[in-house]
Amino acid sequence: MEQKIEKSTRVEPSTPIKKRRKISKDQMVAVGFISPSIILILIFVYGFIGWTGWVSVSNWNTLVPDFSFAGLKNYIYLFNDYRFQADLRNTVFFTILFIGLVIIMGLGLSILIDQKLKGESIFRNIFLFPMALSFVVTGVVWQWLLNPSTGFNQFLSVFGIQPKWYTDTNIIGGFEWGSIEFGLPVAIIAVVIAAVWQMTGFSLAMYLAGLRGIPEELREAARMDGGSEFQIYRRIVLPMLMPITVSVVIIMAHISLKIFDLIYAMTGSGANFVTDVPGVYMFETTFRGNYYANGSAIAIIMLLLVAVFIVPYLITNRRGDK
Amino acid sequence: MKKLFSIFLLMVLALVIAACSSDSSSDGEDNTSDSNDTEEPTESEETTEGSDEEASGGTVEIFSWWTGAGEEDGLLALIDLFEQKHPGIAIDNAAVSGGAGTNAKAVLATRMQGDDPPSTFQVHGGAELNEGWVAADKMEPLNDFYEEQGLMDKFPQDLIDMVSKDGNIYSVPVNIHRGNVIFYNMQVFEENNIEVPTTMDEFFAVADKLQEAGITPLALGDKESWTSTQIFENILLGVLGTDDYQALFDGDIPFDDERVVEAAELFKKTLSYVNEDHASRNWQDASQLVGEGEAAMTNMGDWAKGYFSNDLDLATNEDFGYFPYPDTVGDFMVITDTFGLPKGVENPESVKEFLSVLGSVEGQDAFNPLKGSIPARVDADPEKYDQYGKDTMDDFNNGKLAASLAHGSAAAEGFVTKMNQAVNIFVTQLDVDNFIDTLKNASGEL
Structure with a gap:
């Protein structure tokens, strides 16, 4: 030292x-x-x-450690693996839907709350509260809410709709890609709903702070120049919220790429791996199948995926500091 | 106001960061059980370390996944018995909850790899023990212990073979469960005038009849896919018979053998009779369907018997009945929980004391009636068991034994994991050719 x-x-x-x-x-x-x-x-x-x-990059795929060099064998195996291909597909759609909805809902709600309404803090707390829960709790609760035979469907059956939620094995817009069908798995929507429910409060808080940081004089000036409220939001407020959006995207992306607990508690891998994600596969293959090398390869791939989001952010941040 | 809000925002951020960091640290551990479970092993570590000096006293840490209603009672009864006999040795019950031990196995793997073994741990006899921990050189042979305790002729030879590798015995079986059982709702069978099916043909006839009556013939909960694997292994056993069934998993019969294809076709047909929401249920939820009469039958290992009688409060042979899986009437799919002695524990003598209580008639008769399993010993007292237990003991002593794949006895965990994946895909796609191909590729692991 x-x-x-x-x-x-x-x-x-x-x-x-x-x-x-x-x-x-x-x-x-x-x-x-x-x-x-x-x-x-x-x-x-x-x-x-x-x-x-x-x-x-080793051959350690049993309980007996074996550190002999295997090259990229484990990676090649994974990218040819049905389950891992399905995982990548699910991660892509989960991430897009999750980030998109969290941003839209967070922004929408924060603009509504920002309208100087009475009891603002009550609403703020209501929306923020789900964030205090663990993903495991959220998972267990939504597992029953979206259960096709017990949950919301009891209510929806009045209207004659019976969605299968996370047990649905259909793939929307599916086409052959590798050994899997690439498209939006219907089941992942159920998981997205639960995740969005939990994380919207976070983006709401971020956007609300951003909105409060925009000086009233700017809006006032725009109004003097004859801008409509819509134009004010379109031309002034939204561009000024850009840095917030970037932060939200980064934080949500790293949550969604690494997601494990929500899926594990709520749906598991799902029939035909429609709700499986790399995190769950990594856990099962490493600690149940004893494929330590394969599991590590999944971990490294997940790290690289997150790095795709984080590294550019860090670089721009550093430039900003200088 | 603004200041207050920013403080509030800070707290929120802190929360998020805390949540994120706990996410990443728990990735490798067991997530569904509460934090107490994961903490237990660490606590006990300290206690074992603290009592180093006493050679045979100290603490025996028992690692298992027995946290459910009946099984936990059984384990506690066993611990009580041990503490009466050996007041000088403390017992630490380090059970990890989670379906069929999937979480416990993960925690165990982490601890064993880190050279921090529990004093003794629950492991299924067969490949899970032999191809796993014994092959990894983590277990002490118990031949001398068996000789000393006179256990050699107290277990069926087939069973001792399941816990032996290369002539060395590595663990003591405590109980036997049967995997090829179908539990059924007796009222539903009566109302529809249905006889218990003994062959697959009869089974499908029964299933058709039930479906016409608007009842789900077979309840399945395959949120975790081993439950489907269990159905497939029973069908395989029916088609192949006990000898060829084991030969298949020993790699002597290829997976594209026409009988395996036939089994896959039967499996596919069976799956057309299951409840639609099977992917959202676990086996307890599926058993509940049978209890409520919405479904007629369910295949599950006979630990489900305890669930039917204790949790659902149903009377054996009045509300629910049981029969062997069709085409496997004389066969017994064995799932046996055993306990061994890991290398590197601090007080092996105390652990052996525990194993000797566990292997005794007294110990097995204390544990098994509560757990709802039958004793592994041949000389236990049948009077201590209910009707189901007596029937099963009969079948066990007279039937041909086969090792369960879904529970890791027939083949190594690596293959079982791949099998479960293949089954999970098959249940949705129902593509027999693809299924057989996948299994054939995976059989390189055998």
Whole structure:
């Protein structure tokens, strides 16, 4: 540890010699406080990412560890695998629907709440409350609400509709793609409903904060210039909410790409894997089938998928800082 | 107001971040059971570590997935018995809940890989033990223990073979469950003048009759796909017979054998008689359909008997009855829970004391009547068991034994996982050729 401290104090050539001691003392304290968490993160996050990557190119597919190099065998297996192809399809549609609906509903609700209505805080809390629940709780509740024989269907049967919700195995607009049928699985809609119900409050809070940050003078000025309310939202409010939207998309994307608990509690893999996601497959293949290398490969693929969203965000953020 | 709101927003963000981080950390663990379950092993770790000095005392940590109504009572009765006999040894009940042990197995795998084994753990006899933990060199052989306790002739030889590999015995069976049982609603059968079917042809005739009467013939809950796999293995057993059934999973008979194709066709036909919402149910929900008379029959291992009589409050042989899966009348699909001694536990002598209680007549008769299973020992007292237990003990002693695939006894877990996946796809697609192809590819794992 002390070596590290020395090293970091040395890297500051431009500071005047007189001030040096003072600053280095400050920095020593700072580094002292930061280093435990840095070391822990290095080991328990980056170290294990590296370890997972290593396992994913090994032959460890039984209970007996086998670290011989397998190349990309496990990855090739996965991309030819029916279940994994289905998982990718489900993830794509889940992510698109989930992010889209969370943004639309969050924005809509926040604009409504922003209309200076009475009891605003009550509404805000009502919409935010689902977020306090765990995804497991949400999953169990919605499993019964959307159960084809017990839930909403009891009510809907009055109108003669009986959707099969998450047990529906149909694929909308399906066409052959690899070994699976590519299209929107009807069953995933049920899962999206539950996820949107839970996360809309979050985007609502974000947008509400954004709306409050837009100075009233801007709107006032636009009104003076004869802009209609719709134009004000279209030309002023929405563009100014752009940074919020980016944040919401990033946060929702990383939730939806890694989703596990909601699906696991609510539907499981589903008939014909219509509600399966990489997280569930990873868990089952690793800890039930003992395919450790395959499971690690899934983990790495999930990491890369999330990185597609996160990395550009981090890069633009860094540029912004400079 | 604005300040208040921003504080509020901060708290929300903190919540989200907390939620996210707990998501990622729990990915690898068991998620459906409450956090208490996952914490238990850690607590017990501390206690075992704390009592290092005592050579044979200390704590015995029993790892199982017995958390349901009857099974938990059985386990507690067994623990009570042990504590009476060995007051110096503490017992730590580290059970992890979750259907058919799927979550417990995940927790166990993590602990075993991390060289932190529980003192003893529940494992199905057969491949799950032999191809899994024994092959991974994680188990101590128990031959001397068997000799010492005089257990060699107390279990059927077939059963000892199921817990042995290369001449070494690795675990002590505590109970026997039967997988090829169909439970049925007796009232529904009576009202429709239906006799119990003994062959698949009779079964389909019965099913047609029931369907005409507007009753679901077969209740299935395959939210977890092993329940469908269980139906398929029973059909396979009926078509192949016990010897060829095992030969199939030993890799001696290929999966494109015409009898396997025939079994797949029968499976496909069977699936046309199940309830439409099977994918949203688990086996308990399916049994409930039978209890309520909405469905007539359901195939489940005989742990469902406890569910019918205890949870649904139905009377055996009055409200619900049972018969062997059609075409498997003389056969017995064995699911046996066993306990072994992992390598690297701190107080093996105490663990052996526990195993000896577990393997004794007294122990088995304390556990099994409550759990609703039959004892693995041949010399247990039948009078302690209800009518179903007595019938099953008869069938067990006289029938031909086959190892269940769905419960990991017939083939290694890796193959079982692939089989479950193939079955899950088949239940929807009903594509026999594709199914056979997939199984053939997967059979490379055998």
